[in-house]
Amino acid sequence: MPVRVLIVEDNVLLAEGLALLLRTEGHEVIGTVDTAEAFLGAVDEHRPDIAVVDVRLPPTFSDEGVRAAVEVRRRHPGQPILVLSQYVERTYATELLAGGGGGIGYLLKDRVGRVSEFVDALRRVAGGGTAMDPEVISQLLVRHGRHPVDSLSPREREVLALMAEGRSNGDIATRLTVTERSVHKHVGNIFLKLGLPPSDGGHRRVLAVLSYLSQ
Amino acid sequence: MGGIRRRAGRAVRATRHLILSLLLVPLCVLALLQFLAALLLSVTFVGLLLLPYAARVNRGVAGLARRLASRQLDRPVTARYGPRSGVLNRARLTLNDPMTWRDAGWLALHLPAGVALPALALGLWAGLGFDLSLPFWWWAPLPEHTINVTGIAIDSWFRVITVVPIHFAAFTAVALWAIPWLATADAHLSRLILATPERVRLAERVAELTETRAAALDAHGAELRRIERDLHDGAQARLVSIAMRLGIAERMMATDPDKAAELVSEARQSTEETMTELRGIIRGMYPPILADRGLSGAVAALAAGCPVPVTTATDGVGRLPAAVEAAAYFVVAEALTNVAKHSGASSASVRLDEADGRLSIVIIDDGRGAADEIGGTGLAGIRRRATAFDGRTDLASPPGGPTTLTVELPCR
Missing domain, CATH: 1.10.287 (Helix Hairpins)
Structure with missing residues (x-):
């Protein structure tokens, strides 16, 4: 089923490329806007399935995109938003996740080139899931001083990172070439070691992990 | 003998200094009088307007004294005056500038010092002249008067031959030491008051x-x-x-x-x-050509790329710190862009020189002149770059040209 996408990007080159990519993949681009204000208006008007938002927007080209995304989520809780940026900051990830609920993605723009993965992430977020850039996760995993994360085995850390990106157990199993059962076991161990209540899967556990990491 | 010759030379120079210093005294009197008059008048509006000009006269006289002192001491004696601008502001700035009062104070002090120190020196010379002339006239009949040299009556040829040379030698020794000392004292006094203190x-x-x-x-x-x-x-x-x-x-x-x-x-x-x-x-x-060819090569490349024919003279410059080379490069680049775009020049020249740890960049064009610093962003950019390096920018651009832009950057 095609996803109705709103593109919020001021760089014409990128906006066009993105629209081309999404149309080629069979999705519907319902509009392209280039300011935070127009973004708010367009969401009010069209209620897109997902908005793909650049972090830097006019007039100050700093973090308007993040602030606008937070505002949109305040007005329309659960509105799926995929934030794209040329660099990622854990601070922004934390702000985007702070409102709770799923339907949030935060990816490096570079990832767009891997079309199938990008479209996957887009669908996941549009469906209320989560997509966090591995770069964000590795930033979140960098800890100073002793931390329960240190007690995880290397394999468990890999699983934790993939889980935090918003991937399903099946997906994780494929990527690590292990069985889904062993992934399930790792997840259980991770939750135990970090002292998190066991969670069934889906975006709730992702949020639990992310909010734990971004504390 | 050489020592005495050198000392004598020094004494002669010192005497010249003291005589010039003495000649300043009448100027000091005039300057002081007009300054005091202006001060008294400055209770009125007109007086306030006159005051800066009166201070300017003092500054002129003090300037002469500075030149004398720096020649005697063989080191620069310079002062930094505060800025003077505006009509009414000028009076206030003049009154607030410590240099105004230093000048006036020196004028007052020079009245006694400028008379006494030269007088002592001239007295010493006169004493020597007296000794030398004694043999010619000591015998002349002066009624009720015997000629005395340090308490010894000169009344026979024997005494003329013995006492006078000894006295002359002693007196010369004192004079050759004392006269330069007096001049130096005078110069130090000027420097102390007229030079802006190191602090x-x-x-x-x-x-x-x-x-x-x-x-x-x-x-x-x-x-x-x-x-x-x-x-x-x-x-x-x-x-x-x-x-x-x-x-x-x-x-x-x-x-x-x-x-x-x-x-x-x-x-x-x-x-x-x-x-x-x-x-x-x-x-x-950081322009790659700078890394490859250094500043001289990079400037030559800029000149070659300029639509106006440009001659360059960069022989006096070796490799400099990268930041300075880059700044100099951008200064020349922006200046030549200005020349090409605005000046209407038919030729231009770029000259680079390095001396005393400063790189000077002089760009001259034969265009229409009247370059506008406020309007042109290029010039403002050049000035900003120079300021960032604690450098200086000077622009001389009379209407009709030529335009000379000088930028100096510390480079060591």
């Missing part, structure tokens, strides 16, 4: 450096932001779009090879544009 000079220097440091930080920050913006909006965005096009092409290869080929070709074109853009950004950070 004030240092404080001003600190204020100046603080300012240029702030300018340097600003310039550096602006530069970093510009580079970040250029990379983010330009090269990085282009790379992302290339990745996108290649990504789509990858997916389309099987289903729509023609479309895929089109996307790949677009991506290739985009990489070329990205390279061009990166080259531009790198040139803006």
Whole structure:
């Protein structure tokens, strides 16, 4: 089923490329806007399935995109938003996740080139899931001083990172070439070691992990 | 003998100093009188307007004294006067400037000192002259008067031959030592009062450096932001779009090879544009030609690329710190852009010289002149760059030309 996408990007080159990519993949681009204000208006008007938002927007080209995304989520809780940026900051990830609920993605723009993965992430977020850039996760995993994360085995850390990106157990199993059962076991161990209540899967556990990491 | 000759030479120079110093005394009297009159008058509006001019006269006389003192002491005796601008403000600034009062104080002090010190020196010379002349006239009948030299009556040839030479020798020794001392004392007195004290000079220097440091930080920050913006909006965005096009092409290869080929070709074109853009950004950070050829080669390249014929003279410059070379390069680049765009010149010259740890850049064009510093962003940019390096910028551009831009940058 095609996803109705709103593109919020001021760089014409990128906006066009993105629209081309999404149309080629069979999705519907319902509009392209280039300011935070127009973004708010367009969401009010069209209620897109997902908005793909650049972090830097006019007039100050700093973090308007993040602030606008937070505002949109305040007005329309659960509105799926995929934030794209040329660099990622854990601070922004934390702000985007702070409102709770799923339907949030935060990816490096570079990832767009891997079309199938990008479209996957887009669908996941549009469906209320989560997509966090591995770069964000590795930033979140960098800890100073002793931390329960240190007690995880290397394999468990890999699983934790993939889980935090918003991937399903099946997906994780494929990527690590292990069985889904062993992934399930790792997840259980991770939750135990970090002292998190066991969670069934889906975006709730992702949020639990992310909010734990971004504390 | 050589020692005595040198001492004698010094005494003669000292005497010249003291005589000139004495000649300043009448000028001091006149200057003081007009300054006091202006001070008294400054209870009225007109007097206030006159005061800066009266102070200016004092400054002129004090300037002469500074020149004398620096020649005698063989070191610069200079003063830094505060700024004077505006009609009413000028009076206030004059009154507030410590140099105004130093000048006036020196004028007053020079009245006694400028008479006494030269008088002592001239007295010593007169004493020597007296001794030398004694043999010619001691016998002359002077009624009720015997000639005395340090208490000894000169009343026989024997005494003339014995006492007078001894006295002359002793007196000469004293004079050759004392006269230079007097001149130096006079010069020191002038320097003490008329030279801006080292403390004030240092404080001003600190204020100046603080300012240029702030300018340097600003310039550096602006530069970093510009580079970040250029990379983010330009090269990085282009790379992302290339990745996108290649990504789509990858997916389309099987289903729509023609479309895929089109996307790949677009991506290739985009990489070329990205390279061009990166080259531009790198040139803006640190021109590669500077790294390859040094400042002389880079300036020659700039001159060759300028639509107006430019001659260069850069022999006096070796390798300098990279930051200075880059700043100098951009100064020349911006100046030549100005020449090409605005001056209407038919020829120009660029001269670089390095002396005393300063690099001087002089750019002259034979254009129409009247270069406008406020209007032209190029000149403001040049000035900003120079300020950031604690350098100086001077622009002389009379209507009708020629225009001379001088920029000095500390480089050691």
